[in-house]
Amino acid sequence: MTEFRRSADAQARLHELVPGGAHTYARGADQYPEGMAPVLVRGHGCRVTDCDGNEFVEYGMGLRSVTLGHGYRPVVDAVTAAIADGVNFSRPTVLELAAAEDFLSMVPGAEMVKFAKNGSDATTAAVRLSRAVTGRVTVAACAQPFFSVDDWFIGTTAMSAGIPGQPTVSFPYGDLPALEQVLAGHEVACVIMEAATALHEPPPGYLAGVRELCDRYATLLVFDEMITGFRWAAGGAQQVYDVVPDLSCWGKAMGNGFPITALAGRREYLERGGLRTAAERVFLLSTTHGPETGSLAAFRAVVRAYATTDPIARMERAGRRLRAGVEEVTAEFGIGDRLRIAGRPSCLVFQTLDPDGMPSQEYRTLFLQELLRRGVLGQSFVTSAAHTDPDIDETVEACRGAAAVYQRALEQGTVAGLLEGRPVAPALRAHAAPRRLAEVVG
Known part of the structure; x- marks a missing residue:
């Protein structure tokens, strides 16, 4: 037992x-x-x-x-070797250059990439950049489970305490007329979505239709590749379905569990966070631990594994x-x-x-x-x-x-007598009940 x-x-x-x-x-x-x-x-x-x-x-x-x-040995060995020579520095390393080259060789249509640590870092940076590029505020987020811990998304969930109302609107997956209604009725900075999920493959022509609608309404298209990247294909859903977004957000399996995420996309947009733009600059991604050597080495080892072991x-x-x-x-x-x-x-x-x-x-x-x-x-x-x-x-x-x-x-007709204790509950819910614990007094 x-x-x-x-x-x-x-x-x-x-x-x-x-x-x-x-x-x-x-x-x-x-x-x-x-x-x-x-x-x-x-x-x-x-x-x-x-x-x-x-x-x-x-x-x-x-x-x-x-x-x-x-504990996949090639990843562990690569990380061990990298961190033995230092983990974090005050200037870029050649490892950052090599990792960027690896990433961009895998992802169709992506011209620049910036690494971070959390998926929310990447998706929120994509939203911020989209707002700067378009001069708009509203985000159209597909009715899918999760995009970010930041206000623009969590403020729309049941767990929104402490967050002011957000200019984020929702649209159902797989329904082009519904998305067009959203785009026609709001000034939308970006459409953010998972191109596919475990339970939903895109209907024929759907993703191409989303791409066309975003172009027609001058809205940036952002693919959340956190799950689809390295699970649908090394190059993500955009590789599988042959539709290229303006920006894409990556993480999870990139480092086989090591903390690394990425924002990638078209040069003309990502340069707004760089030094080669005449436009007002965007505070895109700037994190102390984004380029630490352990996770970059893990990512490069993952790339090699995907190239050689399928x-x-x-x-x-x-x-x-x-x-x-x-x-x-x-x-x-x-x-x-x-x-x-x-x-x-x-x-x-x-x-x-x-x-x-x-x-x-x-x-x-x-x-x-x-x-x-x-x-x-x-x-x-x-x-x-x-x-x-x-x-x-x-x-x-x-x-x-x-x-x-x-x-x-x-x-x-019931779980009574078979289930021990209270049932599980949705992770994002307004109250701790039905799994609330007794408060500690003192």
Whole structure:
């Protein structure tokens, strides 16, 4: 029986020291069954170990930031060699030049690039630059889950306390008339969107239509490639779908978990943040740690791995094998219409529905609980190139045991008696309930 006593103690201490008990809301204990949120100590390949000594096959892999596997030796060796000669300097290094050359050789249409540390740095810089270029303020953000921690986006979510109203408007994915209505009705500085997601491939002609509308209304097109970059293709969604944005924002798998992001795009725009412009300058990106050597070396090692080992093919193969296995299990239990696997093979998610066929946090939590008990950790089934056939087979067997419990819950019409504790809740919500913890008095 898997136990989480040390993890529970560590998590309680984290809540005393760190707001929310984690440094990323998506990593919070409220995203996992109560008392079953492992606090990790190490990882190798696609397996991680918590402070109780439990080992798990991990999915999601660092919120999709690790595609080659934890502790991937060529990346670790490159970082070790780089930081031995210093990490941060008061002038650029030749490593910055080499990394920029590597990046621009991979990304179609990008003419300049600037590195940073957080995805929000890059997307907010793209918004700021778009506003300067167009002289407009409004941002049209696609109705997709997440773009930035900064006010222009978070101010539009349920977790908007402390943020004044923002001039950001939304449009649905895949609907060109709806986007045109937004562009015609507002002075829009930029359209920002993920070109594709795990659950939504672009309809035929859609991205080309978005490109044409942005050109017609003199609006910059920004692609958020945080997830699609290095997972759909090394050159991102723009390479797959052959539509070039004005600006693009990158991160996550760029460094196989090391902190590095990028803003890239057309020279005529990015030069507004440089020294070769006669126009008023834009404070584009200027970060102390953006060019630190460890992450740049990690990125260059990732580029070499993608050029020589085809990790995308391995991720997709693992995802197809996993999906086939899980669907065989759900069919065996007759619950394939209530416990579903969806998405691109390299970016799978599971969908948990209640007896009425409605999305359910309670049933999701039950499924997570049963997977954790059987050695599988993940809020999704997002694979990496490190997931081998034995890892997938072990996961499918864990799903078989979890499916048996899920079937019982469907048959009795409730998770009562099967789910221990309160259900998980959306990471971005206005109040801590339904997973609010007791306040500390003193």
